[in-house]
Amino acid sequence: MLPSRGLFAALFVFLMGPYCLSQDSLVTVTAEKGDGILSLLRKQGANPYEMYDDFIAMNMENLRDSVHLYEGRTYRIPLSKVDSVIVVDTIAKRSKEIKKVVGKEFPIFGKKHAAVLPRSEKLKGAVYYLVSGHGGPDPGAMANYAGTKISEDEYAYDITLRLAKELLSHGATVYVIIRDADDGIRDERILKIDHDEVAYGDKTIPLNQVARLRQRVDIINELHRKNRGKFQRLIVTHVDSRSKGQNIDVFFYHHEKSKNGKKLAESIHKTFQKKYKKYQPNRTYTGTFEDRTSLYLVKKTHPAMTFIEIGNIRNKKDQRRILDPDNRQALAKWISEGVILDFEGGEIGPIR
Template sequence: MNRFFLPYFRVVFSVLVTFFVAEVAFAQDSVKTVVAKRGDGILSLLRKEGINPYDHYDDFIAMNLDNLRDSIHLYEGRRYLIPSVELDSVEVVESIEKKSKEVVKIEGEDFAIFGKKHATVLKNSDRLKGNVYYLVSGHGGPDPGAMANYGGKMIAEDEYAYDITLRLAKELISHGALVYIIIRDENDGIRDERVLEIDHDEVAYPNKTIPLNQVARLKQRVEIVNDLYSKHRGKYQRLIVTHVDSRSRGQNIDVFFYHHEKSKNGRKLAESIHTTFQKKYQKFQPNRVYSGTFEDRSSLYLVKKTHPAMTFIEIGNIRNKKDQRRILDPDNRQALAKWISEGVLLDYEK
């Protein structure tokens, strides 16, 4: 394994899923349903049903579109359809009198940076094998970025940009990519809380103190990415920078994508992710017009100075109440990461 890759250790683990046949022996034309309880989100509901929420997130939304608030949130007390999942299982029969049990063996790799709860990355495909991706979340360390008050607590841009970036990294790794997380916090991991606690212990890859001065911070990130780019010369390499916008309080915005005016590949990457978002909105929010764009923004320091083809993403407005609800919801952060990853796949496979 390349010594510059983010630290991880490999594990192979077995998950034993035991249940009575009577509980899952539905007729072929039947669909399992479950009632949403207070506090349930799509991710937590699927987990409780023993289903990988990241693999079947879109399936769940498609099956329950007319029964979701804002095309993504559950209503407490309503019944929801559960995707049918074929388990790679081995039947274990202890005796004729006892009910059959099933054992599911799942293999994966564990990445400590994602946190204990989300550490394991299951392999989805090799579609991005050999590709190198650099992920930079905005601000961090001494600079929390834009801040706002939510329910009497302060929330900061860098925490939410970092959470989305980690989720995106996990998606890309699951498809075989080599991923560098440039701004990193070994203590946070992927978090499923709405209000993410603010800290200032983020470092720059591999373990560099982030400068207080803004220009020094940006220069540090550029140097890290460009050095790694040189070491991987000849490979397919892309850079994705993630920020949470901080426009005026009253302005509700969609997700925007920027690229360098002279980078054909950067434009294609931004356009591919933008196209993916358009299709997702058409599918899941057909009555809502998606106003996000992809455009040249060569004046941005990271856009101008970094060597890999790249896109700079602005996700929502942390100072807008409507956008706050969208960014704070962990289901939404997962959806954003998954949609970005699908745009990355589209870009590579075009």
């Protein structure tokens, strides 16, 4: 039986997308004190991670440093993709030819962020091992913010989870090597310090530094062996600690003899250069990518890899990049775009 005229109309709206609707259908909202992009979208009932890029593109002229809202200014809210899913769901009740797209749940991201909706298959067949620095008995670099202690491992972990979610949404297989069952993705500025992180396989993280690093190397290399023949990459995320006056950009390390590792680091670096040029044209991006084989994980792990330093946890300007959940999401998004760039022009190649 042929679909009804109403079904054809609904299908037209769904397939043409939100841009076939009039400008009058756009929602606008005034930013209040304390609002960020994520919180503003969430208050409007939109999925903040699905709508993040569209929001920035629509409101670029009203954003500070491309990611911060101005209190009292009016912003346009993109039409939620969730609305399209609802349309499809309604049609599906009348036609078995159309199916509702359903995401998967990943408890490690926390209750609010557990659902991962598929966005593309750009990374289908690729395997990524994500390691956030320190964890367990070692909080990593420490600093004070607003009278509270903050630690490297909590912020590196949050960015790593956000990156994992981005990669999963594009069809990748992802192993999160350092894990915390309680934390999930967090949208607070100050992330509470705890010591209950474990390594993949629920392994207790050793206190001794060499034992801790060796444990990670052994886990990664064993997984790499099991996934032999697949496109595999390792991404390690740290937050640096330098003098308070030293403001640094995001920079990347790779193994000096790894052609694929260098390509991965360079692809993410190029993405950051492009983003800074677009979103912060008055500021020069000074982050670099270079070999640093002296680092234990760079030297000992088998997959082609990049080691990322996000910023200086003791510097006030860098703290804004690290503490602001919008910034952490942007970092994860930009890294994921560099990862896609690497994969689309990648090759499996040898171990190094």
